[in-house]
Amino acid sequence: MTWQLWLELHLHFCMLSLLAVGGALAIVPEMHRYLVTDLQLMTETAFSQSVTLSQIAPGPNILLVAVMGWNIGLQSAGGFAAGGLAITMGFVMALGLLAAAVLPSSLLSYFMVRWMHLHQHARGVRAFKSGMVPLVMGLMLSAGWLLQTASNPNMDWRLLILCGVSMVLVLKTRLHLLWLMLGGAVLGAVLGL
Amino acid sequence: MSFESLAVSKAPRSRTDLFLSFTWLGLQGFGGVLAVVQREIVDRKQWMSLSEFAEEWALAQTLPGPNVVNLSVMFGGKHFGPSGAFAALSGLLLFPGLLMLAIVFTFQTFAHLPLVASALHGMGVAAAGMVMAAGWRFMPTMRQHPLGFPLALVFAVLGFVLAALVHWPLAGVIALVGSVSCGLTWWRLVPKEAS
Numbered sequence: 001m002t003w004q005l006w007l008e009l010h011l012h013f014c015m016l017s018l019l020a021v022g023g024a025l026a027i028v029p030e031m032h033r034y035l036v037t038d039l040q041l042m043t044e045t046a047f048s049q050s051v052t053l054s055q056i057a058p059g060p061n062i063l064l065v066a067v068m069g070w071n072i073g074l075q076s077a078g079g080f081a082a083g084g085l086a087i088t089m090g091f092v093m094a095l096g097l098l099a100a101a102v103l104p105s106s107l108l109s110y111f112m113v114r115w116m117h118l119h120q121h122a123r124g125v126r127a128f129k130s131g132m133v134p135l136v137m138g139l140m141l142s143a144g145w146l147l148q149t150a151s152n153p154n155m156d157w158r159l160l161i162l163c164g165v166s167m168v169l170v171l172k173t174r175l176h177l178l179w180l181m182l183g184g185a186v187l188g189a190v191l192g193l
Numbered sequence: 194m195s196f197e198s199l200a201v202s203k204a205p206r207s208r209t210d211l212f213l214s215f216t217w218l219g220l221q222g223f224g225g226v227l228a229v230v231q232r233e234i235v236d237r238k239q240w241m242s243l244s245e246f247a248e249e250w251a252l253a254q255t256l257p258g259p260n261v262v263n264l265s266v267m268f269g270g271k272h273f274g275p276s277g278a279f280a281a282l283s284g285l286l287l288f289p290g291l292l293m294l295a296i297v298f299t300f301q302t303f304a305h306l307p308l309v310a311s312a313l314h315g316m317g318v319a320a321a322g323m324v325m326a327a328g329w330r331f332m333p334t335m336r337q338h339p340l341g342f343p344l345a346l347v348f349a350v351l352g353f354v355l356a357a358l359v360h361w362p363l364a365g366v367i368a369l370v371g372s373v374s375c376g377l378t379w380w381r382l383v384p385k386e387a388s
Contacts, residue, residue, distance in 0.1 A: 019363050021257045021371075025324055029356040030363035037360060048317045049304065050297070055320040057296045059219045059289030060226055062259040066290050067297050080301070094294060098286065105258020106266045110278055113267045116252050123382050129255045131375030133334055134345045135367065138352025140328030144321045145357045151317025159318045166322025171329060180319050188315020189308050 001076040001089075005039075006096075009072075013065065013100035020105060022136030024061035028143035031068060032150075041072045048150030056181045062101060069097035159193055203239045204272055208280040211269050214238065215284030220292070226261045240268070261285065339381045340374070348374045 012034060020027045028051065035042045042050075050071055054064035073093030077086035119125050144167075152159040166180050187193070205211045214233065222229045227250070235246050253263035262285060269281030303309045331349075338345035352370050355361040 016363065018257050019367055020259065021367070023254075024259045025327060027363060028324070029360075033360045033362065049300070049313055052313060052317040052320045053297045053300055054293060055323065056316065057289070057293040058222050059293055060222060060259050060261050060285060062262060063286065063290050063293050067293060070294055070297060091294075094290070098290065102258070102262055102282070102286065105256065106262060106278070106282060109253070109256045109258060109263040109266045110270050110275070112256060113252060113270070116255065120252065120255075123379060125255070127379035127382055128375050129251075130334075130339055131378035132371060133331055133338065134340075134348035134374055135352040135370050137328050137331040137335065138349040138354075138370075139356055139363075139366075140331075141325055141349075142353045142357030144323075144325030144328060145353070147321035147324060148318055151314050151321065159314065162315060163318040163322045163325075166319040167326045167329070168322075170323050170326035177323060180323065181316050184315035184317075184319030185312040186315070189312040191315075192307070192311050193314050 001073075009041075010096055010100040013097050014104050017101050017104040018108065020101075021132050022139060024064065025143045026136055026139040028064075029139060029146055031065075032146050035068060035072070041075070042068065044150045044153065046071050046075070048147060051147055052151065056178065063098070065101040066094040066098040069093035069095070072097075156193060158191060159188075162187060162193075205238075205240060205277075208269075208273055208277055211273065211277055212280040212284035215265050215269075215281045216288050219285045219289035222261070222289075230261060230264065234268075339378050344377070345374075 016027050016030060019030075032047060036044060036047050047068075050067040051064055054061065054067050057063070070090040070093065074080070074086050074090035076093075077089040079086060116125065148160070148163050152163075162184060166184065169175055169180060170177070205214065218226075218229055218233050221233075230250075231243075231246060234240050235243050241249065249264060249267060250260070253260045253267060256263050262282060265281035265285045266278045270278035273280065300309070300313070304313065335345045335349065336342050340348070348370055352366060355366045355370065356363070
């Protein structure tokens with residue numbers, strides 16, 4: 001990895017941090033476009049695995065950026081086969097990209113919170129808050145769609161149904177998300193999807 | 194920084210207390226963090242009342258960045274300034290992050306086995322369904338949107354098409370859809386204030 005690419009990646013994630021209205025899931029489509037389609041630093045499989053694994057692990061969703069960084073660092077240094085150097089590189093990229101994704105928005109929150117408290121009923125703030133809702137909804141649905149496509153490139157109808165059932169169960173029941181993941185894993189393994 | 198309007202019944206004792214509390218919070222947050230944050234900070238620690246929490250959470254959601262991260266920064270900063278914000282933020286991310294990398298590491302070691310690959314496909318689409326559900330949860334808000342339901346839906350569909358199907362850069366999508374949507378909402382909000 002050249003230092004220009006390293007710098008570009010970190011600057012891009014700094015920008016994403018400030019664009020992440022609606023949280024980490026809203027920037028999933030952009031990360032997919034940037035890392036998989038444009039720069040080809042990750043394969044579809046690596047991307048979908050990163051997001052999937054970040055869903056079964058506890059912690060804020062933004063940690064998926066650390067998983068992306070880990071994969072990019074590891075692959076750029078030759079993968080697991082390359083040993084210690086690649087693993088170090090994975091850690092460095094995980095920490096670097098996570099910091100880039102979190103620090104700009106955190107600084108903004110830190111310094112804006114007082115101003116927001118004072119102006120939360122102002123027309124501009126209210127317009128921003130509810131004006132972004134449709135877009136955030138659209139972005140989260142696209143994040144879900146891109147994940148589905150990444151895990152199911154051949155559009156297997158059984159996986160499509162599994163995806164739909166998972167969505168309905170989340171909306172209609174209070175079933176713990178870990179059970180859904182476990183169910184998906186068992187069905188996937190048993191049916192050989 | 195101190196916010197008089199947010200006087201709380203109890204307060205974190207130290208930065209270490211903040212760090213450990215947010216670590217514990219992060220380690221419990223599977224999928225939905227909101228419920229965990231509420232139970233820990235409001236019910237157990239009593240660092241905020243429920244209404245204070247609702248207000249802080251609304252602010253954390255309005256600002257860009259992950260909601261719970263924003264909340265940790267706002268809360269830590271309120272009690273101990275910059276170092277408090279850093280303590281809460283690093284608590285939320287450090288150990289949960291290491292645990293996540295350990296899980297990823299374990300899975301990747303076995304990812305070449307067909308059975309594990311199939312299981313990951315199944316989990317992948319189940320996770321995709323959860324993310325779609327998170328998006329779908331905005332439906333009630335959309336129905337009461339100042340723009341009216343149909344127009345709000347148009348912007349949502351436009352966002353979906355541009356991001357998922359046309360693969361536009363996010364900056365472009367926000368610049369186009371976000372600005373038009375916020376602009377129209379701003380314009381629609383006038384009559385309400387006048388009445």
